[in-house]
Amino acid sequence: MIGRLWAIAFNTFREAVRDRVLYNLILFALLIVGASVLFGQISLDINRIVLINLGLTAISLFGIIIAIFIGIGLVSKEIEKKTLYTVLAARPVRRWEFIAGKFLGLVMTLMVNAGLMSVGFFAAVLYVSHGLGRADWPLVTAIYFILLQFVLITALALLFSTFSTPIFSSIFAFAIFALGTFAEDLRGFAQMAHGVTRWAMTFASYLVPNFAALNVISQVAHDTPVEPRLVLLNTAYVVVYATAVLTAAVWIFGRRNLK
Amino acid sequence: MAAIEILGLEKSYTTGFFRNKLKTGLKPLTLTVEEGEVFGCLGPNGAGKTTTLKLLLGLVFPTAGTARILGRPIDDIEMKRWIGFLPEQPYFYDHLTPLELLDYYARLSGVDARERKAKVARALARVGMGEHGRTQLRKFSKGMLQRVGIAQAIVHDPRLVLLDEPMSGLDPVGRREVRDLVQELHDEGKTIFFSTHILGDAETLCDRVAVLNKGELRGVGIVDDLVREVKGDVEVVWTGAQAVGPIEALGARTKITGDVLRVVLPEAKLDQALDALRQNGARLTSVTPVRATLEDYFLSKIDDAKDGASADGAHATEVRA
Amino acid sequence: MMKRDLIVHTAFAVVVSLLLGASALLLRQVDRVRADEPLQEVLYIPSPKVVERLSLGYKGLLADIYWTRLVQYFGSKHRAKSRQYLILEPLLEMTTTLDPKLLPAYDFGSVFLAQKPPEGAGNPAAAARIVEKGIRENPGAWRLYFQLGFIYWLELKDPAKAADAFERGSHVAGAHPWMRVMAAALAAHAGETETATYMWTNILNSTEDKDLRANAIKRLLCLRVDREVTILQERVDMYAQHHGRAPAGWQDLVADGLLRRVPLDPDARPYQLQDGRVHVQDMEPFPFITRGLPPGKELGDLPGEKGFKVVPQATLTP
Numbered sequence: 020m021i022g023r024l025w026a027i028a029f030n031t032f033r034e035a036v037r038d039r040v041l042y043n044l045i046l047f048a049l050l051i052v053g054a055s056v057l058f059g060q061i062s063l064d065i066n067r068i069v070l071i072n073l074g075l076t077a078i079s080l081f082g083i084i085i086a087i088f089i090g091i092g093l094v095s096k097e098i099e100k101k102t103l104y105t106v107l108a109a110r111p112v113r114r115w116e117f118i119a120g121k122f123l124g125l126v127m128t129l130m131v132n133a134g135l136m137s138v139g140f141f142a143a144v145l146y147v148s149h150g151l152g153r154a155d156w157p158l159v160t161a162i163y164f165i166l167l168q169f170v171l172i173t174a175l176a177l178l179f180s181t182f183s184t185p186i187f188s189s190i191f192a193f194a195i196f197a198l199g200t201f202a203e204d205l206r207g208f209a210q211m212a213h214g215v216t217r218w219a220m221t222f223a224s225y226l227v228p229n230f231a232a233l234n235v236i237s238q239v240a241h242d243t244p245v246e247p248r249l250v251l252l253n254t255a256y257v258v259v260y261a262t263a264v265l266t267a268a269v270w271i272f273g274r275r276n277l278k
Numbered sequence: 279m280a281a282i283e284i285l286g287l288e289k290s291y292t293t294g295f296f297r298n299k300l301k302t303g304l305k306p307l308t309l310t311v312e313e314g315e316v317f318g319c320l321g322p323n324g325a326g327k328t329t330t331l332k333l334l335l336g337l338v339f340p341t342a343g344t345a346r347i348l349g350r351p352i353d354d355i356e357m358k359r360w361i362g363f364l365p366e367q368p369y370f371y372d373h374l375t376p377l378e379l380l381d382y383y384a385r386l387s388g389v390d391a392r393e394r395k396a397k398v399a400r401a402l403a404r405v406g407m408g409e410h411g412r413t414q415l416r417k418f419s420k421g422m423l424q425r426v427g428i429a430q431a432i433v434h435d436p437r438l439v440l441l442d443e444p445m446s447g448l449d450p451v452g453r454r455e456v457r458d459l460v461q462e463l464h465d466e467g468k469t470i471f472f473s474t475h476i477l478g479d480a481e482t483l484c485d486r487v488a489v490l491n492k493g494e495l496r497g498v499g500i501v502d503d504l505v506r507e508v509k510g511d512v513e514v515v516w517t518g519a520q521a522v523g524p525i526e527a528l529g530a531r532t533k534i535t536g537d538v539l540r541v542v543l544p545e546a547k548l549d550q551a552l553d554a555l556r557q558n559g560a561r562l563t564s565v566t567p568v569r570a571t572l573e574d575y576f577l578s579k580i581d582d583a584k585d586g587a588s589a590d591g592a593h594a595t596e597v598r599a
Numbered sequence: 600m601m602k603r604d605l606i607v608h609t610a611f612a613v614v615v616s617l618l619l620g621a622s623a624l625l626l627r628q629v630d631r632v633r634a635d636e637p638l639q640e641v642l643y644i645p646s647p648k649v650v651e652r653l654s655l656g657y658k659g660l661l662a663d664i665y666w667t668r669l670v671q672y673f674g675s676k677h678r679a680k681s682r683q684y685l686i687l688e689p690l691l692e693m694t695t696t697l698d699p700k701l702l703p704a705y706d707f708g709s710v711f712l713a714q715k716p717p718e719g720a721g722n723p724a725a726a727a728r729i730v731e732k733g734i735r736e737n738p739g740a741w742r743l744y745f746q747l748g749f750i751y752w753l754e755l756k757d758p759a760k761a762a763d764a765f766e767r768g769s770h771v772a773g774a775h776p777w778m779r780v781m782a783a784a785l786a787a788h789a790g791e792t793e794t795a796t797y798m799w800t801n802i803l804n805s806t807e808d809k810d811l812r813a814n815a816i817k818r819l820l821c822l823r824v825d826r827e828v829t830i831l832q833e834r835v836d837m838y839a840q841h842h843g844r845a846p847a848g849w850q851d852l853v854a855d856g857l858l859r860r861v862p863l864d865p866d867a868r869p870y871q872l873q874d875g876r877v878h879v880q881d882m883e884p885f886p887f888i889t890r891g892l893p894p895g896k897e898l899g900d901l902p903g904e905k906g907f908k909v910v911p912q913a914t915l916t917p
Contacts, residue, residue, distance in 0.1 A: 033373070105383065255625050
């Protein structure tokens with residue numbers, strides 16, 4: 020089982036890595052990181068803040084874009100191109116193994132991407148601040164939270180991919196990402212409502228993935244450390260939420276007729 | 279033990295915007311394929327051949343009925359180690375090379391790491407793709423992809439191989455090679471179940487065939503037996519033009535080559551024809567039975583369908599092509 | 600077959616629901632941690648115009664989101680009895696730039712902004728500016744003039760401008776009739792307690808809102824205290840002038856015939872007399888008094904912790 024999961028994950032990774040689009044996106048993100056160094060120099064005294072804000076935002080957004088565009092095709096493209104037939108039909112591969120393998124493969128891809136972009140980012144930080152020290156730890160936390168964002172969005176894109184076409188999946192995924200960045204405001208809205216509306220809105224606002232708490236970019240740009248408790252809670256939240264989403268994906272995909 | 283046992287397997291789909299239309303994919307089907315057999319599943323496009331395969335392989339779920347493969351239920355994961363499958367018009371991960379692709383599939387099928395390399399190489403060589411092992415699949419022609427497809431179906435040395443339209447997309451040489459390969463696999467004792475709408479392939483390869491049309495089984499059996507079911511024709515050759523009138527009165531058209539006259543008649547009318555020749559003083563040269571082909575059987579089964587003549591006409595043309 | 604399906608579906612449904620439930624619980628914890636963080640004081644984009652551009656035209660929605668955020672920000676700060684509302688003004692500026700027609704933002708926002716800490720941000724000048732902006736955008740909303748008049752009168756202590764605001768507002772169609780009276784009263788008796796009494800009595804009589812009525816009553820009681828303290832102080836001063844020394848207690852004044860008995864405040868507690876100065880015993884029930892404050896709480900000091908609820912005057916039903 021582990022062998023099969025790994026094989027599927029690795030194949031997914033290999034497919035993504037051999038796609039030229041991926042490199043273009045990474046290159047673009049690194050360009051933005053580089054540009055932010057220049058941008059910081061022309062604004063007064065905040066080059067480090069600009070670099071951190073822009074650099075981490077680029078890593079996060081491009082990662083999200085990559086996650087969505089690869090994620091939405093993970094299952095639907097295999098169904099459409101019928102490559103799935105040769106995997107699921109006559110190989111001892113369970114459907115949940117396929118989903119889990121695909122998920123791991125894409126998460127692996129995103130980790131490597133983020134790793135590459137982070138190297139560029141830290142090089143830029145090094146250049147701007149003439150050294151890295153203890154004060155830069157919050158940056159690592161911010162990048163860790165970005166990785167957690169990737170895990171969430173990958174799981175969601177994969178879920179949509181099991182029942183929808185790539186176009187609709189990408190719309191869903193972007194919409195839910197946008198909603199998720201306003202998750203805290205949604206919960207605020209819910210508290211202001213009354214009666215049944217309040218009940219329904221609270222329910223919906225807790226269902227939406229919470230991307231807000233995973234974005235600490237502006238906080239670390241001002242050198243404010245992130246509370247260790249938040250790191251722990253966010254990790255637990257992402258693990259639980261992603262597991263729920265993947266379980267739903269397996270649920271749907273397991274019953275699906277692959278015509 | 280039977281390689282495939284199908285018991286009342288049935289599939290209907292709901293279609294339409296509100297999922298309110300019921301469409302039959304396969305009417306209850308009962309069929310047994312013995313181990314070591316080459317079994318052909320015949321039928322025009324849309325007859326239910328691919329649906330049958332997908333049901334057997336767990337890609338779609340049956341509305342009713344069950345099936346067993348190699349003695350195990352179809353949702354048994356372990357059983358799948360021992361089967362290979364070539365989908366119709368296979369697509370593969372085109373960023374991979376055949377070597378990588380087959381290695382991936384062999385891994386999934388649980389082939390031991392030590393044997394994997396040798397098995398992959400052997401499977402590629404068997405389909406004549408040994409030299410193209412390191413070219414990305416995106417650069418392959420349709421025929422080459424079909425060969426890779428066959429290679430992936432046999433890479434893990436399965437006991438049962440299911441092939442959906444294995445000859446499609448191949449040139450005459452390729453078809454010949456695939457026929458030889460199927461024969462080889464048969465000689466190795468493997469069971470082969472394939473679907474096709476090309477009758478010549480089925481006739482030369484299959485021990486037994488099943489004919490499907492519109493999701494329904496129309497006939498199953500040994501090719502020779504099936505053909506015999508179709509009443510054959512006879513060719514009558516004679517000299518003496520005076521007999522042409524009475525013979526043509528039986529509903530046949532005479533061909534004339536110099537003095538020699540010939541006509542093809544249903545066997546049942548042979549006696550009447552011989553009487554006519556005798557009465558008109560013609561000289562009989564020969565009477566030869568014309569052997570019925572699988573195509574004749576096939577067409578007779580397809581025509582049995584009581585539905586729209588035009589649709590059947592379309593199917594028939596396709597079958598002849 | 601069907602039964603097995605049912606079991607599988609139920610199992611999946613239960614597992615997914617449990618996981619989502621657990622994630623919601625974790626989310627509550629996350630929110631709790633996040634609420635304590637200073638992050639809230641960080642305004643991501645300080646320029647309302649930039650936010651307007653970035654909204655890609657979806658200004659209304661964004662304004663609603665900013666407004667919600669503002670209310671939450673104010674609410675959490677207020678609960679924490681904070682004296683600093685750093686980003687209240689920019690948030691309000693942002694909200695009203697994104698949606699200049701969002702009347703509640705002007706109504707409530709200006710109150711939040713104008714009142715003294717810890718009731719509000721203590722920035723009446725900014726509040727007046729934002730309400731003026733609201734009036735420019737919504738010249739037909741008489742409540743904004745009303746709000747502006749209050750800010751000038753109560754917070755900025757500028758009766759002339761307050762009178763002007765009431766005057767302008769009284770010309771708007773549908774304006775409350777006594778806005779004109781207010782304007783006249785303010786112009787005539789700038790800042791006098793009679794004007795205030797008149798105004799609060801009007802409010803008390805014209806609204807059904809419980810909070811608003813309670814507030815008006817409290818205001819009126821405070822005004823009564825102001826009036827009584829003024830009179831008492833006059834008597835005490837008279838005594839001092841006559842005797843060359845401050846009275847030792849109310850009994851001295853009663854003995855002199857200046858008072859009939861020991862005076863009681865509206866809460867039925869005796870007024871205090873100390874070194875010739877009159878003050879209330881406890882200002883807890885009279886948070887708005889301007890005269891007779893207890894020692895140490897004299898005007899100029901900010902009122903300490905007191906539990907008076909912020910009541911936006913603008914919810915007045917005409």
